[in-house]
Amino acid sequence: MNTYNPISALIIFFVITVLLFVLFRPTKGWFWILKKNLKSNEKTIIEDILKQLYHFENSGNKVDMKTLVQVLDFNHNSIVEAVKKMTINDLIYFESDILKLTETGREYAVRIVRVHRLWERYLADKTGFHKTEWHDRAEKMEHKLSHDETNTLAARLGNPKFDPHGDPIPTRTGKIAEVNGVELPLLPVNSIGRITHIEDEPEIIYKQILAENIHIGSLIKVIENNTTRIVFQSEGEEFKLAPIVAANLTVAPIEQEVVIEDNIARLSSLKESDTAKIIGISKESRGESRRRLLDLGFVKGADISIDLMNPLGEPHAYLIKGTSIALRKDQAKKILIKKD
Numbered sequence: 001m002n003t004y005n006p007i008s009a010l011i012i013f014f015v016i017t018v019l020l021f022v023l024f025r026p027t028k029g030w031f032w033i034l035k036k037n038l039k040s041n042e043k044t045i046i047e048d049i050l051k052q053l054y055h056f057e058n059s060g061n062k063v064d065m066k067t068l069v070q071v072l073d074f075n076h077n078s079i080v081e082a083v084k085k086m087t088i089n090d091l092i093y094f095e096s097d098i099l100k101l102t103e104t105g106r107e108y109a110v111r112i113v114r115v116h117r118l119w120e121r122y123l124a125d126k127t128g129f130h131k132t133e134w135h136d137r138a139e140k141m142e143h144k145l146s147h148d149e150t151n152t153l154a155a156r157l158g159n160p161k162f163d164p165h166g167d168p169i170p171t172r173t174g175k176i177a178e179v180n181g182v183e184l185p186l187l188p189v190n191s192i193g194r195i196t197h198i199e200d201e202p203e204i205i206y207k208q209i210l211a212e213n214i215h216i217g218s219l220i221k222v223i224e225n226n227t228t229r230i231v232f233q234s235e236g237e238e239f240k241l242a243p244i245v246a247a248n249l250t251v252a253p254i255e256q257e258v259v260i261e262d263n264i265a266r267l268s269s270l271k272e273s274d275t276a277k278i279i280g281i282s283k284e285s286r287g288e289s290r291r292r293l294l295d296l297g298f299v300k301g302a303d304i305s306i307d308l309m310n311p312l313g314e315p316h317a318y319l320i321k322g323t324s325i326a327l328r329k330d331q332a333k334k335i336l337i338k339k340d
Contacts, residue, residue: 046187047112049079049086054102054112068083083099116159118160121169122153123138126157126287154169159171180196195217220251220280237269267332270318279302285335293334307319315329
């Protein structure tokens, strides 16, 4: 015969109370945390869909559900559910099987793009993160910053018009500056121009451009242009790219005759017996890194030579204004010189 045990009942009651508290504690309970995470994940999916549609429409491409699922890193069901909700909320609509942004959806997408590009500008100018990290970090931050926080960030950066890749940053009212130039493969042989934009998607092509150390703002001259490769000279070096890679570079043609002198090069190309004068620092060097180089004496007109070659490859020590300063190769590549 079972008998009532008040101690056991009290223990059971206590355990149930603790579990309920852990699950449903206001704001910090597991139930609310899971609910918040689900809502946050849904917001991320919706905003990523908006951004992808914005980029596709701007490039003149059409997107159906199959394409959308392929380009987004979410499961199929989550994307379908998000699209349903976006249609109900008048962010997108279907034209036959093609997804399109409504006016409201485009405005929302522009706000996301604004945050992303501002954050990349911030990372480039105010932090020491390598440019290979900018895109992924901005991808996360674009879903977190509020409208007011975004405007504060823009003001802190001086309301820049372009991100570090040359993409235009929308203003708070949604106005977008035009990118000056054409895709590199469209330039004929002997054309001279300046790189105004480096597309950072798809990532696999962008990494190839990074590996080549091609810099935005660099002056180039097209040497060869055919269906198999594009060859151009820039800052004393020759670059060879497949057309599909070269298409990620936007170049503004320079109509007037410009002479690209053979003795203008990057500091990284300086030989032990060479002497040179500094003519500038590449736009690739930004923020604190740029200020540090200037403070160390790497200013226009300064004489420079190699003081000590590192037998292991890098860094090398350069003699400038009577001081020996060590630089890594990636730093030296951002300093332009004119050899004597």
